[in-house]
Amino acid sequence: xxxxxxxxxxxxxxxxxxxxxxxxxxxxxxxxxxxxxxxxxxxxxxxxxxxxxxxxxxxxxxxxxxxxxxxxxxxxxxxxxxxxxxxxxxxxxxxxxxxxxxxxxxxxxxxxxxxxxxxxxxxxxxxxxxxxxxxxxxxxxxxxxxxxxxxxxxxxxxxxxxxxxxxxxxxxxxxxxxxxxxxxxxxxxxxxxxxxxxxxxxxxxxxxxxxxxxxxxxxxxxxxxxxxxxxxxxxxxxxxxxxxxxxxxxxxxxxxxxxxxxxxxxxxxxxxxxxxxxxxxxxxxxxxxxxxxxxxxxxxxxxxxxxxxxxxxxxxxxxxxxxxxxxxxxxxxxxxxxxxxxxxxxxxxx
Amino acid sequence: xxxxxxxxxxxxxxxxxxxxxxxxxxxxxxxxxxxxxxxxxxxxxxxxxxxxxxxxxxxxxxxxxxxxxxxxxxxxxxxxxxxxxxxxxxxxxxxxxxxxxxxxxxxxxxxxxxxxxxxxxxxxxxxxxxxxxxxxxxxxxxxxxxxxxxxxxxxxxxxxxxxxxxxxxxxxxxxxxxxxxxxxxxxxxxxxxxxxxxxxxxxxxxxxxxxxxxxxxxxxxxxxxxxxxxxxxxxxxxxxxxxxxxxxxxxxxxxxxxxxxxxxxxxxxxxxxxxxxxxxxxxxxxxxxxxxxxxxxxxxxxxxxxxxxxxxxxxxxxxxxxxxxxxxxxxxxxxxxxxxxxxxxxxxxx
Numbered sequence: 281x282x283x284x285x286x287x288x289x290x291x292x293x294x295x296x297x298x299x300x301x302x303x304x305x306x307x308x309x310x311x312x313x314x315x316x317x318x319x320x321x322x323x324x325x326x327x328x329x330x331x332x333x334x335x336x337x338x339x340x341x342x343x344x345x346x347x348x349x350x351x352x353x354x355x356x357x358x359x360x361x362x363x364x365x366x367x368x369x370x371x372x373x374x375x376x377x378x379x380x381x382x383x384x385x386x387x388x389x390x391x392x393x394x395x396x397x398x399x400x401x402x403x404x405x406x407x408x409x410x411x412x413x414x415x416x417x418x419x420x421x422x423x424x425x426x427x428x429x430x431x432x433x434x435x436x437x438x439x440x441x442x443x444x445x446x447x448x449x450x451x452x453x454x455x456x457x458x459x460x461x462x463x464x465x466x467x468x469x470x471x472x473x474x475x476x477x478x479x480x481x482x483x484x485x486x487x488x489x490x491x492x493x494x495x496x497x498x499x500x501x502x503x504x505x506x507x508x509x510x511x512x513x514x515x516x517x518x519x520x521x522x523x524x525x526x527x528x529x530x531x532x533x534x535x536x537x538x539x540x541x542x543x544x545x546x547x548x549x550x551x552x553x554x555x556x557x558x559x560x561x562x563x564x565x566x567x568x569x570x571x572x573x574x575x576x577x578x579x580x581x582x583x584x585x586x587x588x589x590x591x592x593x594x595x596x597x598x599x600x601x602x603x604x605x606x607x608x609x610x611x612x613x614x615x616x617x618x619x620x621x622x623x624x625x626x627x628x629x630x
Numbered sequence: 631x632x633x634x635x636x637x638x639x640x641x642x643x644x645x646x647x648x649x650x651x652x653x654x655x656x657x658x659x660x661x662x663x664x665x666x667x668x669x670x671x672x673x674x675x676x677x678x679x680x681x682x683x684x685x686x687x688x689x690x691x692x693x694x695x696x697x698x699x700x701x702x703x704x705x706x707x708x709x710x711x712x713x714x715x716x717x718x719x720x721x722x723x724x725x726x727x728x729x730x731x732x733x734x735x736x737x738x739x740x741x742x743x744x745x746x747x748x749x750x751x752x753x754x755x756x757x758x759x760x761x762x763x764x765x766x767x768x769x770x771x772x773x774x775x776x777x778x779x780x781x782x783x784x785x786x787x788x789x790x791x792x793x794x795x796x797x798x799x800x801x802x803x804x805x806x807x808x809x810x811x812x813x814x815x816x817x818x819x820x821x822x823x824x825x826x827x828x829x830x831x832x833x834x835x836x837x838x839x840x841x842x843x844x845x846x847x848x849x850x851x852x853x854x855x856x857x858x859x860x861x862x863x864x865x866x867x868x869x870x871x872x873x874x875x876x877x878x879x880x881x882x883x884x885x886x887x888x889x890x891x892x893x894x895x896x897x898x899x900x901x902x903x904x905x906x907x908x909x910x911x912x913x914x915x916x917x918x919x920x921x922x923x924x925x926x927x928x929x930x931x932x933x934x935x936x937x938x939x940x941x942x943x944x945x946x947x948x949x950x951x952x953x954x955x956x957x958x959x960x961x962x963x964x965x966x967x968x969x970x971x972x973x974x975x976x977x978x979x980x
Contacts, residue, residue, distance in 0.1 A: 302935055339771075340882060357954040424752050436848075467941070470924065470934070478925070478934040486935045493939040496822040496924060497848035499881030502946040507881065508818040521839070530801060530848025533857065536890045537883065574820065583834045584820070585652055586829040591817070596852040 283484075285442050286325055286333050286352050286406070295325045298442055299344055302483040302555065304607045313342045313364060320368040320375075323474060327443020328374040329412045335378025336405030344398055351390045353395065358386055371526055371567045373518035373596045377552045378408055380606045409445050414548035415588045415609035416446035423453030423513070423548055423607040424460055429458075431510040432465040434500060437528035438480035439515025439548065449543050449548040450513040451481065458490060466492040467509060469500055471528060473573040473592065504541040514598075516549035516606075523600030523617030524561030525549075529593050535602035544604040551608050554625045561597035569594045633834075635792050636675055636683050638755070643687045643839065645675045646791055651813035652833040663692045663714060670725075671717040675825060677793020678724040678867045679762045682902055683703035685728025686755030688715050696750055701740045704747065708736055719943045721876055727901060727902045728758055746960040753776045759795050764899035766796035773803030773863070773898055774810055781807075781860040783816040788830035788876035791864025799898040800863040801831065803957065811850060816842040817859060823942065823943055825924040831869060847880050854891040862888045864948075866899035866956075873950030873967030874911030875899075885952035896956040901958050904975045911947035919944045925936055 286295045293310040299322065300306045305613040310316050314496035317339050319325050325334050342361030348354035369375060385404040391399050425450045427433070433454060437443075440451030447455045457464045461511060466485055478494055485492040495503060503509050512534050525531070525547050538545040558564060571590030575583055606621075608612040613620045643660040649672065650656045658674060660666050666688050667821040669675050675684050692711030698704035712729045716961045719725060737749050777783070783804060787793075790801030797805045807814045816835055821827035828844055835842040846851060849939050853859050868876040875881070875897050888895040908914060921940035925933055956963040956971075963970045 302933075343657050442958070446646075469848070471821070472848055475933055484937045484940045486938065490906070493941050494924060494934055496879070497846070498819070498822055498883050499941055499943065499946075501883035501886055502879070502943065505942065507947075529846070533883070534849035534885055536851055539888045540890060550974065563980065577795040577933075583825055583927075585832045585846055588832045591843050591845040591849055591853065593849065593852065596849075612870060 283441055285330050285445065286337065287328070287409070288337055289553045293334070293341060294444065295319060297324045298480060299324055300301055302479050303610060310341070313338065313361060314339065314406045317365060317368050320365070326476070327438060327516060328372040328553055329415070329423050329444040329449065329550055330373045330454050331369070331505050332374035332378040333405070333409050333412060333445055335365060335375050336382055339379060339382035340384070340401045340405045343401065346394070348394060351394070354394050355386060355390070358383065362421065363582070369567055371517045374552045374585055386399040400488065412444055412550060413446040416448060418442050418609035419449050419548050419550065420447065420452040420456030421606050421611050422547070424456040424462070426465060426546065426605070426607070426612070427453065427457040428510065431462070432467065432508060434467045434503070434509045434512045434534065435473045435481060436469040436477060436514050436530055436534055438476040438482050439496050440481060440486070441453055442480050442484055443515060448560060449515045451484070453548055454490060455488060458611065462622045464490070465503065466490055467503060468494050469497045469530065470494060472497055479551070497533070500534055501537045502542055507517070509543055511546065513546045513548055515587045518552045518564050519547070519554045519606065519621070520548060520558040520564060521556050521618060521621055522560045523603055523615070523621060525598045525600070525606070526561065526566065526595045527597050527598065528536055532598045535598040539602050544608055545602060546596055546605055547603055548607040551625050553612055554621060556622070556626060559590040561599060564597055566596070567594040568592060593597045635677070636687065637759070643684070643691060646792065647674045647790050648830060649674050649678060652829050652887050652933050660691070660921045663688065663711060666691065667715060667718050667820065668868065670715070677788060678722040678766070678865065678903055679794040679799065679900055681719070681722045682724035682728040683755070683759050683795055684760060685715060685725050686732055686758040686857040689729060689732035690755045693751065696744070698972055700743070704744050705736060705740070708733065713784055719917055720915045721867045723905045726903045735945055741909060744964070745843060748948060749797055754917055760789045763796040763901060763943050766798060766802045768959035769799050769898050769957050770797065770802040772808030772962050774806040774812070774895065776861070776955070776962070777807040777812055778801065778860065779812045781812070782817065782858060782885065784817045784819065784853070784862045785807060785831060785861045786819040786827060786864050786880050786884055787979045788826040788834070789830060790834050790835055792830050799900065801834070803863055803898055804840065805838060807958050814840070816840055817853060818842055818844050819847045819880060819884070820844060821878060826878070847883070850884055854893055854917050855885055861896065863896045863898055866897050866903045868944055869897070869899060869915065869956065870914060871968060871969070871971055872910045873953055873956065873971060874913045874914070874915065875948045875950070875953060875956070876911065876945045877948065879946050882946040882948045885948040891951050892969070895952060896955055896957055897953055898957040901960055901975050904971060906976060907970070911949060916946070916949055917944040918942060958975045968969045
């Protein structure tokens with residue numbers, strides 16, 4: 281990839297500041313946890329898989345200069361870092377998955393010297409990044425098999441390069457199909473309120489030369505009715521064991537509309553997105569965000585009454601019966617989801 | 631009404647400049663046709679019924695200073711005015727209905743003196759306004775009967791005071807229900823790209839003390855799934871004889887979503903919105919608007935790639951089978967629509 285959304289560079293976490301796109305491509309160098317916490321909260325770094333990497337690198341950043349002499353003390357500090365980073369955004373499973381994984385790596389190696397454990401944690405963070413890269417590629421390969429040569433695909437939010445370490449999940453499928461010579465076209469839903477579709481997806485698809493058209497979210501239905509959409513592919517922030525999928529707000533709407541118009545609706549996500557401890561979507565905590573995201577465009581201009589009540593969930597849950605299949609790096613999972621998710625995901629998580 | 635969206639005042643057309651809301655309530659005084667044409671095109675005055683009034687007053691404005699000595703010459707000028715105003719926005723039936731009505735009034739009185747015909751045209755424009763006022767009230771009365779005491783109603787765009795001469799069509803039903811002591815709550819879809827819901831509907835409902843919550847268009851589905859919406863009511867720009875209804879983009883999406891969640895979906899519109907010359911929605915011309923409405927928020931800040939293709943229809947068509955009923959000033963029309971629309975509307979237009 282010519283573009284790295286998040287990486288470790290010269291003792292700091294280097295990220296693309298996604299709030300500056302599409303205006304300019306600007307990098308942020310993060311040296312402290314508070315800056316990282318705000319970068320996650322304010323969506324400077326975003327996208328479920330990228331948050332897994334942020335968790336890994338963030339935990340290392342938080343403990344690398346620890347002066348602790350005992351593991352108990354070291355682990356106390358590490359646990360505080362994990363709790364702190366976990367308080368930034370509640371819905372994306374990958375964030376917690378990354379944090380837990382770092383915690384486990386420390387515990388597993390508690391007999392070792394602290395300097396050794398620090399090195400192990402750094403390696404673990406790098407491993408998370410490497411695994412995400414590999415997962416993106418495999419999701420692309422599995423997903424591209426579902427795409428026909430002249431398909432037009434609708435997507436929502438940004439599940440691409442900017443949301444992962446590599447070329448994305450939903451957009452990874454599109455990039456891979458392109459590499460295989462398929463002439464895929466894309467309709468990008470702008471994704472209110474923060475316009476990740478308009479700002480990020482269009483920017484990265486254009487950069488890669490993909491034929492993309494931007495539509496407002498409320499135009500998706502009529503595009504489907506006009507026969508212009510062959511498939512819908514979205515990413516995921518958390519997937520319950522029955523397949524119910526939390527993703528960017530508006531995903532559920534697209535799933536209902538696709539169902540009504542008999543259009544296949546796919547989720548593309550790495551296995552780190554699955555939360556096997558949650559039976560169904562009802563158990564997924566949905567992040568509620570600040571109302572000014574809706575009333576003020578990027579806090580610049582008031583678009584509504586200053587005292588209006590606002591409904592602004594960041595995510596919604598798409599029930600499994602509206603999902604045609606879930607594309608993962610372990611293969612494509614279809615109904616019955618409860619059985620097949622357990623089989624495919626559990627067998628690998630051990 | 632304490633607020634007049636459009637009226638004749640001191641030899642000019644006085645309108646609320648709706649592009650300035652909710653920031654400030656500013657009036658525009660229009661003395662020439664070109665300014666009126668731009669005011670319609672740029673949505674300074676908007677809403678199907680208000681456009682009927684703009685047509686009436688606009689035609690009078692265009693011919694009131696005519697120096698024509700013969701009817702043939704006068705009618706030539708009048709016809710030019712009608713064609714010019716008709717070229718501003720193609721979808722709203724009421725605009726054309728108003729223009730045609732003014733043309734017919736002239737023809738019917740062609741034997742009279744030109745000064746006399748001018749007076750008749752002024753009176754006809756006032757009659758259009760009076761009839762719209764009365765239609766709003768009747769739609770409110772018929773519609774409020776469909777509303778239960780604690781209903782929460784979702785609406786889209788602005789079909790209220792700012793879209794009509796009186797208290798609106800869809801919002802008229804809500805205002806009337808309130809007057810009857812019903813404790814109605816409203817969810818206003820923001821209505822991208824021009825945010826008429828966020829800017830106008832919230833502003834006027836707040837002004838009237840109605841309990842309103844703003845949501846992005848892509849959040850409508852999850853609100854329905856959570857059982858928070860009892861009814862959806864939208865306005866209309868043009869209704870075909872089979873009930874297929876063109877309205878602000880996003881209306882069709884809400885109709886599909888309401889259908890999926892088994893929520894009644896109503897259209898509220900005066901009879902001037904029906905186009906009995908059109909058999910179905912396929913015959914309705916949909917206005918395509920400038921892509922910068924989507925990429926630039928009010929032309930202030932770029933929100934996407936400057937060269938992205940944009941899908942930006944102003945309206946969509948909701949097929950009649952997704953509509954529970956159409957509330958008009960002649961009564962509530964239900965399926966079979968082809969039969970009942972002809973019966974209710976034709977009988978009055980003849």
